[in-house]
Amino acid sequence: YSETMARPREFDTAALLHQAGQLFIRRGFTATSIDEVVKTTGVVRGSLYSIFGSKQGIFVAALKHAADEHSDDDGSDREALLDLLNVAIFEIAPHNRDVAELVQRIINTTGITAQALGQRALQRACLTAATG
Secondary structure, three states: OOOOOOOOOOOOHHHHHHHHHHHHHHHOOOOOOHHHHHHHHOOOHHHHHHHHOOHHHHHHHHHHHHHHHHHOOOOOOHHHHHHHHHHHHHHHHHHOHHHHHHHHHHHHHHOOOHHHHHHHHHHHOOOOOOOO
16 A cells, blocks of 8 residues: 555445535525535545536536436436526526536436426425416
């Protein structure tokens, strides 16, 4: 064993991305701090930055993870994916081309509609849409 060897990851990446995703859903991207991600996931700041590069990198990885989970399950992760997409749409995509393109790719590959995104946004705000 050498002091310069990297230590192996001692956490479940899928669980970390799920926990971080839930935090971003609850608090929004802008209001979520790295300290909160550290507290929620139990993974130290240095590890988060070395793996994901930034808070946005964590968010993007969580969004991709949610899309992957959505694509191979029975629909139970659909709300989480819709919520993360809405966070991306409202907070990041307007000023970040890469995130906007990722959102577009996920929408195109999953068949998620604007209506589904809007309906979920209204549900989260405890509102209802006009019918008719």
